[in-house]
Amino acid sequence: MKQKTISVLTIxxxxxxxxxxQSDGSQQNLLGKGGTFAITNARIVTVSNGVIEKGIVLxxxxxxxxxxxxxxxxxxTQIIDGTGLSVYPxxxxxxxxxxxxxxxxxxxxxxxxxxxxxxxxxAKAIIAINPHSSHINxxxxxxxxxxxxxxxxGLIAGQAAVINLWGSTQADMAIVPTFALVINFPRISTFxxxxxxxxxxxxxxxxxxxxxxxxxxxxxxxxxYAKVKEAALKDKSLPMPKTDIKLEALIPYIxxxxxxxxxxxxxxxxxxxxxxxxxxxxxxxxxxGQEAWKAADVLVKxxxxxxxxxxxxxxVREDDPYDYLFEAxxxxxxxxxxxxxxxxxxxxxxxxxxxxxxxxxxxxxxxxEALKAVTLYPAQILGVxxxxxxxxxxxxANLVVTDGDILEPRTNVKYLFINGRQIxxxxxxxxxxxxxxxxxxxx
Amino acid sequence: xxxxxxxAAFVLVLLALIPSFLIAQQTKNQILIRNATVMTxxxxxLENTDILxxxxxxxxxxxxxRAEPGAKIIDATGKYVTPGIIDCHSHTMIDxxxxxxxxxxxxxxxxxxxxxxxxxxYRALAGGVTTALLLHGSANAIGGQSVTVKFKYGKxxxxxxxxDAPPGIKFALGENxxxxxxxxxxxxxxxxxxxxxxxMEVIRDAFLRAKDYKREWDDYxxxxxxxxxxxxxxxxxxxxxxxxxxxVHAHGYRSDEFLNLMLLAEEFGFRIRTLQHGLEAYKIAxxxxxxGAGVSIFIDNWSFKIEAYDGIPYxxxxxWRNGVIVSINSDSDERMRRLNLDAAKVIxxxxxxxxxxxxxxTLNPAKQLGIxxxxxxxxxxxxADLVIxxxxxxxVYSRVExxxxxxxxxxxxxxxxxxxxEIEKERQELEKLDINKAPTSGGTPPPIPAEYRKDHxxxxxxxxxxxxQGGNN
Numbered sequence: 001m002k003q004k005t006i007s008v009l010t011i012x013x014x015x016x017x018x019x020x021x022q023s024d025g026s027q028q029n030l031l032g033k034g035g036t037f038a039i040t041n042a043r044i045v046t047v048s049n050g051v052i053e054k055g056i057v058l059x060x061x062x063x064x065x066x067x068x069x070x071x072x073x074x075x076x077t078q079i080i081d082g083t084g085l086s087v088y089p090x091x092x093x094x095x096x097x098x099x100x101x102x103x104x105x106x107x108x109x110x111x112x113x114x115x116x117x118x119x120x121x122x123a124k125a126i127i128a129i130n131p132h133s134s135h136i137n138x139x140x141x142x143x144x145x146x147x148x149x150x151x152x153x154g155l156i157a158g159q160a161a162v163i164n165l166w167g168s169t170q171a172d173m174a175i176v177p178t179f180a181l182v183i184n185f186p187r188i189s190t191f192x193x194x195x196x197x198x199x200x201x202x203x204x205x206x207x208x209x210x211x212x213x214x215x216x217x218x219x220x221x222x223x224x225y226a227k228v229k230e231a232a233l234k235d236k237s238l239p240m241p242k243t244d245i246k247l248e249a250l251i252p253y254i255x256x257x258x259x260x261x262x263x264x265x266x267x268x269x270x271x272x273x274x275x276x277x278x279x280x281x282x283x284x285x286x287x288x289g290q291e292a293w294k295a296a297d298v299l300v301k302x303x304x305x306x307x308x309x310x311x312x313x314x315x316v317r318e319d320d321p322y323d324y325l326f327e328a329x330x331x332x333x334x335x336x337x338x339x340x341x342x343x344x345x346x347x348x349x350x351x352x353x354x355x356x357x358x359x360x361x362x363x364x365x366x367x368x369e370a371l372k373a374v375t376l377y378p379a380q381i382l383g384v385x386x387x388x389x390x391x392x393x394x395x396x397a398n399l400v401v402t403d404g405d406i407l408e409p410r411t412n413v414k415y416l417f418i419n420g421r422q423i424x425x426x427x428x429x430x431x432x433x434x435x436x437x438x439x440x441x442x443x
Numbered sequence: 444x445x446x447x448x449x450x451a452a453f454v455l456v457l458l459a460l461i462p463s464f465l466i467a468q469q470t471k472n473q474i475l476i477r478n479a480t481v482m483t484x485x486x487x488x489l490e491n492t493d494i495l496x497x498x499x500x501x502x503x504x505x506x507x508x509r510a511e512p513g514a515k516i517i518d519a520t521g522k523y524v525t526p527g528i529i530d531c532h533s534h535t536m537i538d539x540x541x542x543x544x545x546x547x548x549x550x551x552x553x554x555x556x557x558x559x560x561x562x563x564x565y566r567a568l569a570g571g572v573t574t575a576l577l578l579h580g581s582a583n584a585i586g587g588q589s590v591t592v593k594f595k596y597g598k599x600x601x602x603x604x605x606x607d608a609p610p611g612i613k614f615a616l617g618e619n620x621x622x623x624x625x626x627x628x629x630x631x632x633x634x635x636x637x638x639x640x641x642x643m644e645v646i647r648d649a650f651l652r653a654k655d656y657k658r659e660w661d662d663y664x665x666x667x668x669x670x671x672x673x674x675x676x677x678x679x680x681x682x683x684x685x686x687x688x689x690x691v692h693a694h695g696y697r698s699d700e701f702l703n704l705m706l707l708a709e710e711f712g713f714r715i716r717t718l719q720h721g722l723e724a725y726k727i728a729x730x731x732x733x734x735g736a737g738v739s740i741f742i743d744n745w746s747f748k749i750e751a752y753d754g755i756p757y758x759x760x761x762x763w764r765n766g767v768i769v770s771i772n773s774d775s776d777e778r779m780r781r782l783n784l785d786a787a788k789v790i791x792x793x794x795x796x797x798x799x800x801x802x803x804x805t806l807n808p809a810k811q812l813g814i815x816x817x818x819x820x821x822x823x824x825x826x827a828d829l830v831i832x833x834x835x836x837x838x839v840y841s842r843v844e845x846x847x848x849x850x851x852x853x854x855x856x857x858x859x860x861x862x863x864x865e866i867e868k869e870r871q872e873l874e875k876l877d878i879n880k881a882p883t884s885g886g887t888p889p890p891i892p893a894e895y896r897k898d899h900x901x902x903x904x905x906x907x908x909x910x911x912q913g914g915n916n
């Protein structure tokens with residue numbers, strides 16, 4: 001029955017592809033199929049509680065209703081035979097610009113990543129994420145079901161959103177619409193633009209300090225603004241300050257109610273961020289984290305996690321070991337730093353998330369930790385571990401059924417569930433494949 | 444008396460000859476790789492197999508091979524051996540990528556701008572790459588002359604160049620040659636062309652001129668004219684293309700412009716050797732096969748610009764099923780380090796068999812570059828360009844242990860690990876020098892080296908290499 005539905009859908013969308021190969025929107029809006037599902041006789045990689053061989057996962061009302069070897073299956077349940085297959089929680093990419101940048105070069109109209117100006121605290125990714133981006137279906141058919149999508153520009157870039165890779169509207173997709181603030185933490189950079197002479201180190205240091213002062217001043221302004229507002233609310237005789245859209249947006253962040261993601265790669269920058277977090281009593285996350293393992297002492301002490309985005313990057317210095325950025329996750333793990341592995345990708349290539357984690361495993365990170373680094377750990381860092389990141393009863397049924405190790409590039413995704421809906425494994429790419437795979441000369 | 448010095452010299456020569464003669468008999472610089480899983484990229488995968496290397500060539504492949512005393516023995520039990528990876532599109536080692544001034548820059552040559560100390564070469568070796576086609580960027584409809592090199596890191600640059608590799612030239616279609624006509628100074632017209640119409644006319648015009656030029660020389664050589672024509676460095680390489688002596692490696696994305704280029708080439712009686720990138724080649728796979736072009740692709744990079752929006756990871760599979768020779772390239776110092784995983788994806792996207800997938804990063808690019816007689820597969824008589832992996836090369840959990848070129852080891856993980864403390868010590872010593880002291884510690888403020896972040900695909904023609912803070916593309 002299910003197979004039949006899928007093939008009908010496939011034919012339908014192949015047909016759509018024939019009509020208009022440029023239409024990318026239709027795919028993302030495939031609603032998939034709801035109902036009660038049981039994946040039976042499968043290898044269940046729970047992530048949080050080990051592996052269950054020949055187990056059953058029951059999906060009901062969008063949630064994981066039962067997991068185990070002896071699960072009663074209600075009538076009218078759609079059965080998926082999982083013999084020879086493995087079930088994983090959907091993978092989570094904790095650093096992307098998903099939906100904010102369709103074609104970065106030559107199509108500025110599709111790019112909504114970086115706002116103008118230094119303080120864009122009020123800019124929210126969830127407002128600009130295109131639910132119909134073709135990057136969404138391309139990523140999810142490789143087992144990525146949830147991402148953090150974030151703005152990137154200026155000093156204070158804006159607010160990042162945790163979204164599922166399913167839905168027709170931003171509201172459909174949102175899990176935490178305004179999860180965190182993104183700050184490009186000031187760093188010493190001698191780079192002045194292409195063709196420009198390098199900036200003298202002392203000048204670069206001065207500029208960085210100035211930016212840091214600017215950031216501190218903004219934080220002080222927010223604090224004062226919030227205090228004045230609070231006082232005016234308590235005492236009606238005091239004047240209410242004029243609403244400032246940017247300062248207003250920053251209040252929950254400077255109070256530590258919501259996290260701030262700070263970009264920082266080098267040890268000295270990471271230590272500066274940690275100091276800033278301590279001084280301002282913030283809830284901080286490091287983004288990038290090339291040398292986070294070198295600052296493990298302060299990161300562990302302050303329980304600051306790292307979203308690591310440097311697997312597909314070259315070491316910065318010529319004398320860095322060739323695997324400097326491959327083995328950083330293993331070093332963080334050894335030193336007890338909490339971290340996730342993310343692509344840092346704009347959207348098109350974030351389907352490679354499992355291979356980022358896998359490469360970290362090739363260079364010393366235990367395999368189970370590599371899997372956690374793209375499932376449970378990002379769920380924890382993004383504050384959604386009560387709903388996502390592992391196969392546990394009560395969690396959202398974001399599940400991926402594969403024919404092998406999910407981190408291996410030869411593995412195929414066989415079934416995909418988001419919010420308990422079975423999502424067709426079609427994308428802009430399968431559509432174009434179907435359209436052209438059997439073409440002969442002259443047709 | 445007179446004869447004595449002659450006799451002495453004779454004896455000396457003999458003395459000098461004998462030992463070298465004996466040594467030549469004794470040692471053939473043998474290396475024996477023992478008990479590996481050998482993925483030949485030509486004749487399947489051989490379990491528990493030995494490879495005997497002699498003087499840089501593969502001498503024997505088989506079981507229980509014997510080496511002469513003193514030969515280097517590598518125990519590869521539990522390990523995999525593949526041919527060295529060949530990257531059919533790279534801009535590494537190049538100190539200047541684009542000559543922006545003209546739309547035809549066939550007089551320029553990559554050979555003139557090679558930097559053999561480029562650290563990316565070592566990092567590529569650590570990813571199993573031994574050979575690469577080094578190309579100009581894509582700013583010109585007809586770009587410069589390319590060069591095929593082996594990554595003999597540490598050797599003088601002359602030794603990198605594969606002497607008997609056929610010469611090549613870069614062409615470029617579409618967005619890049621169009622948009623490389625940066626705003627000119629006031630009062631001047633921008634560089635021609637700025638449309639796909641113009642790109643094709645630039646190429647046609649160049650070959651019409653090359654044909655005339657060739658005729659002038661043919662006439663002169665046949666004695667029909669008396670005065671030799673003036674040498675034209677722009678047209679010389681294009682004459683070689685017309686004569687089939689120089690391979691055309693054409694950058695492009697859209698299927699329509701590749702079709703037009705192939706038709707144009709056929710009109711002038713030559714063939715396009717490779718379509719580079721070829722993101723839409725799958726749309727015209729039968730035509731590509733008929734023309735006889737190879738295609739060198741990113742396995743799954745797409746959507747980074749408009750003409751890349753129809754790129755699909757099934758490209759390789761469709762082309763392969765049509766009988767096209769496909770290679771998977773990096774076009775990036777970063778991506779070059781993980782081409783094995785890119786090849787693995789060919790199995791996932793379209794079900795290409797394992798050996799065919801391996802060929803796409805070894806034998807196929809060797810064929811496209813005309814060097815398959817000497818490298819690209821593990822066969823007796825070929826260069827010993829080999830990679831030893833600690834696991835299956837298509838597994839994400841595998842690492843390169845050793846990379847050798849012509850029997851010489853250019854990367855070895857154990858040696859690399861052992862050297863790290865030395866490098867660290869050297870760094871500390873250098874940092875103590877006055878010139879290298881931090882500005883705040885009383886030393887002379889140093890010029891800080893620019894951060895090195897060469898990135899990404901085919902946009903080498905863009906003047907800026909985009910650097911974004913925060914680790915995002």
